[in-house]
Amino acid sequence: MYFDTAEGPVFRPPSEADSFILRVTIGCSHNRCTYCNMYRSVSFRLRTMEEIVPQVERAKRYGESIRRVFLADGNALVLPTERLLEILALLRQELPKLRRVSCYAGPRDMLSKTPEELLALREAGLQLVYYGLESGDDEVLQYVRKGVTAQQAVAAGQRIVAAGMKLSLMVIAGLGGRLWSEQHARHTALAINAIRPHMFSVLTLMLYRGSELRQAYEAGQFAVLSPAEIAGEMQALLTMINLPEGGHCLFRSNHISNYAPLAGSLPQDKDKLLAACRQMKGQLAGLTEWDPYNTVEE
Template structure:
């Protein structure tokens, strides 16, 4: 396949075939992220995407799950995306799942009717980075998104019937704003009710603006205990039927399952880690670059 630059996909899409539809991220200012710092945002020529889909058909005899990269593919024009989805359906009639990255502002820029068309054309899940529900943290990380944007974007997704997985980062408020970060994130999740969430522990990426803030002492990393306490607060206060992808490799207690069914069990594991896991006593967060 003719992939350009670094390629990322969410860990729940480990078994999905990847098709590159856009290059980079149209925002690309988030202080914690270096995923797409090697390229400018661009929507690929439709004929190139079609050629890759056809090549994929020659390589794979059976494909049930596809993930469209790069960052916020949903930013592309609706008519363009409909052509891509139609080509996928024609080429892979057995495909049951098509997912992509999309920002809350990408949802806001499309009408509900446009989003419904995408849903009917086969779009089955959108991954969106919430990162934090705290307005102060969102401004500090240069997300270019507000609480109000999240509420409006999720409302459009709900009306169109497009399931959304919101990802966010334990510890993104740092040592000083851990409480506000997790409280506001939990409050916002209870308000917008995503179908799935994927929390992950903060990992400082080499070369990121956040790394430079840490080196200058402007951002003080949270402790391991704060990371665990943030997850404890989340599980104690979430009131949404959803799937919980808490098994990112950086999480101290990897776990996943449906909520609320698994909520009590997950909370017990977090409490046990707070009491017994030696990592909980460390004053320095231990995570690894993506």
């Protein structure tokens, strides 16, 4: 649900399917990751309250049914804290049944906020942040132009957790290709162990038209993993994830990019998830043909 006619596409996490999508920025302030083409068609800009308020006004007629709001586009946390607090206050005022506000956030935006600012945002109602860590490996992060080191990427996630917000972390299987697959899995597991997210999802690399990584593949400069190798990388990643006993991290790999859906909680379901990875690896090994674009042509 959104009430906006501004330029550019609208994206949201799968779990925000029933949310009111409030676009507080247009595009992505970084917009240089080589694996992503989500916001290449628009120029990034912050939106004014004059643009934001009418969206909320139009949503008010459905106010009794709106329980969740997702702040779009690519990294709403780039907004000044004062603007975000103003938006959160407006939402509380106009949507009486509101229970949760969430957003995407980039690592540099998270690091730019002080602990006090993040605490204020959490107390004002920003309860969940979706963070695309993608990898915990320095070479992979540099290759895909994520804009941060592994140390910075970990510190960004830790800052959100420390503020008392829920953190939904995303990583991309296959992002290191064949060259960096082993270290991508190992260092990403170490990053997850250090961050201790509340939710953790594994997506599978998709080579989107218009992305530099697809161009590198087509030029023979990037070797993609086969489906069975993707399953093996996920198995290696899960093997090295060691979250505290008694904790609860919701794990999913049910994105459209994934070859098979996996679901469970860590650390409780680790053995079950590893067995599923082994089974998936065996099943995918029988494929004689596979699509290096992971069936995506857009």
